[in-house]
Amino acid sequence: MTTLDLRENVQLAPFTSWRVGGPARYFAEPRSIDEVKALLQWARSENVPFFVIGRGSNLLISDEGFAGLVIRLADKFGAVSLENGRLTAQAGCSTMTAVKAAAQAGWGGVEFLSTIPGTLGGTVVMNAGAHQSSMADILESATSLMPDGSVITEGVADLGYRYRHSNLRERGAVVLEAVIRLEPRSPEAVQQEILMLSKWRRERQPQALSAGSVFTNPSMASAGKLIEDAGLKGETLGRAQVSTVHANFIVNLGGAQAAEINALITRVQERIHARHGLWLHPEVRGVGLEVGHAEARHDPTQPSA
Ligand SMILES: Cc1cc2nc3c(=O)[nH]c(=O)nc-3n(C[C@H](O)[C@H](O)[C@H](O)COP(=O)(O)OP(=O)(O)OC[C@H]3O[C@@H](n4cnc5c(N)ncnc54)[C@H](O)[C@@H]3O)c2cc1C
Structure with missing residues (x-):
């Protein structure tokens, strides 16, 4: 029988490129397929929700963290x-x-x-x-x-x-x-x-903490150009900022909360919606939170996530 190498209350921020996010109730870094299987079996039998992460370079993890099992498939796998x-x-x-x-x-x-x-x-x-x-x-x-x-x-x-x-x-x-x-x-x-x-x-993208492009490009334009043209480069909320280098990046200026980044994402979506009548669709994935504006998540003109 495979033993479970489970840790409890592990801070997730260090495992993300934005360096934000609270703790995972349970956390594991399996090394083999059998270990992954055993972890999922355990989660199902204990009725614990689970989420798989890689290097966390496309993730916005809630400040409250994730009240379940985070399985990190990275260096050890x-x-x-x-x-x-x-x-x-x-x-x-x-x-x-x-x-x-x-x-x-x-x-x-x-x-x-x-x-x-x-x-x-x-x-x-x-x-x-x-x-x-x-x-x-x-x-x-x-x-x-x-x-x-x-x-x-x-x-x-x-x-x-x-x-x-x-x-x-x-x-x-x-x-x-x-x-x-x-x-x-x-x-x-x-x-x-x-x-x-x-x-x-x-030469074109910020070197600060980010998750790459926050929004997917709508069919008719680049998201970055729309955001830049709306005058949002440098828009700041708490310690989160629309990058001054590339407007489709939001950077953590140091000490940003997930809630600040998420509120800034929503603000950008609202401004673009007011200007162009379209909802920018987040490319980044939320863990323990829903990313951005609720209406954008149900926008039938956008590809589903
Ligand atoms: C500076 C910077 C630049 C970037 N540039 C680009 C770019 O040019 N193009 C681009 O497309 N992206 C870009 N990104 C985003 C990111 O690099 C990609 O989305 C990357 O593929 C995410 O890989 P990850 O391992 O970090 O996944 P994570 O961020 O950990 O997870 C992303 C999603 O994949 C799921 N997932 C991860 N691993 C598994 C698995 N083994 N099984 C099932 N689900 C899994 C997670 O549940 C989540 O839904 C950039 C990010 C940064 C920080």
Whole structure:
């Protein structure tokens, strides 16, 4: 029988890129599929809600924390291997680790991942992307633990991919493993591309604590441009601020509360709605809270989260 390595009342802020959020009632960092299974079985038998996180780079966690079990699939669940131009990694493998492991063996084509902080699991679920590529373009298959306890491997066509969306969350899937297709590429070429992309980011995006883009882009415009044109760059609420560098980022100036960030998200949505009659849709996910304005969550013109 698998023993449960459960901790209690663990502060979640250090596990997020915004560095905000209260404690998890229960917290675990499993190392194997059997441990993940055992944790979910325990949560179900104890009637404890659970939430899976990766590196927390797309999360707004409530100041009150999460009154259930947080399962962190990151560093301790990050084994990676390569064979025949395929990279197979546990969900907790970081995007940068995957790119570097591929490069060392003479493979690439996935360099855009290096600029997206997070785990492969989070990136598969979010269909994260940058520089005209997204996870849907490079993923071959994902293996998930389903709510009925089965472990299934699905091809990319089964995952309902569209812009920053997969069907994995609505199906309650816990992603365990991803297989990514690679292209032959020299380590030097990969390294050069990583440096170029990271320079591009540094020049255009804030280096302060953030969760990347707060809103998805509406079909007709970039969210950042709409926010900037509304004069909201630099808008500040408590210790949260609409970045002066990139208006679709909200930065933690140091000591921000989740409630402040969430109120600023709502304020931005209201201003854009008043100007353009559309609700910006949050890309960031809430834990223990609902992100942004209630009407935006029910806006039929926006893609569902
Ligand atoms: C500076 C910065 C820049 C960014 N730039 C980009 C960008 O260019 N493009 C982009 O798309 N995103 C960007 N992001 C957002 C973020 O990096 C991505 O969404 C990333 O893929 C999230 O991965 P994560 O492991 O941190 O997931 P988390 O933030 O921990 O979780 C995100 C969601 O995935 C779920 N999840 C995580 N792991 C699993 C799993 N194993 N099984 C099931 N569900 C899981 C969580 O429940 C949650 O719903 C940026 C963030 C930052 C801080």
